[in-house]
Amino acid sequence: MEQTALNVIAISIFIMTLSALLGPLFHISPFIPAVATLSVLGLTTLDGLAFNSRGITVLLDLLSGEQHRQRIIHHEAGHFLVAYLLGIPVTGYTLSAWEAVQQKQSGLGGVIFDSTALTEKTLTPTEMPLMIERFCTVWMAGIAAETLIYGESQGGEEDRFQVRSALKLAGLPQFNYEQKERWALLQAKNLLEKHQSSYEALVKAMEQRVSVEECYQILGTNS
Structure with missing residues (x-):
């Protein structure tokens, strides 16, 4: 898998972990970050397998300064x-x-x-x-x-x-x-x-x- 995709997965896992820890403080349901993270992981995996992570590369490039x-x-x-x-x-x-x-x-x-x-x-x-x-x-x-x-x-x-x-x-x-x-x-x-x-x-x-x-x-x- 492309390094870019691996970085996105690592960031997603980090965000999910952080949300789980801080969610109770801000009354955020753990269901929301879990679903969001799993969606990102699913799309990232699909992009990596089907499109060689080109979708992620295009998205990050569009968001760059x-x-x-x-x-x-x-x-x-x-x-x-x-x-x-x-x-x-x-x-x-x-x-x-x-x-x-x-x-x-x-x-x-x-x-x-x-x-x-x-x-x-x-x-x-x-x-x-x-x-x-x-x-x-x-x-x-x-x-x-x-x-x-x-x-x-x-x-x-x-x-x-x-x-x-x-x-x-x-x-x-x-x-x-x-x-x-x-x-x-x-x-x-x-x-x-x-x-x-x-x-x-x-x-x-x-x-x-x-x-x-x-x-x-x-x-x-x-x-």
Whole structure:
């Protein structure tokens, strides 16, 4: 079950326990919090089993504040710009859980890349590591963007998973993963700082949900 769903269940149990303890003080029938909690647990379980917890993710995303939404936009703009600079095609993007559901993607949002280059059989043993390094830099660019704008990153677990999966595909030993992540993060930061005006223009464009083609035109103008 998704971590979000588990968190909701834990909170529901806590609230039910607290209500049972405090209910007599406020003359609240224990039946009310019990029914409410059991309803939440039932819906959460159904959502987890039938929809992979997407319903909860969409609901929590809708209830999140503007700062949270801005973080997502800045995070994804980092991915988009670095992919553009490194020649990795972007085929789409989403900036909310609901948009992700509509495009049959997971999570709160994301930039969708054409990753077929990683599986190209025509790549030589020399070209494959270079290609993986480029993708790792793109995957770490969201974390880099959040760090540059907000001083720290709150997201990026899925990005780190992608990096480690790629390094595993390349046959690198696990003890090198953290070093490679740091290297990719540094490369992404350098690219974002070097192209700051393009990044800011892209953030504004993505806020307006312009198409990928229009984003490319904007980046071409600001290069």
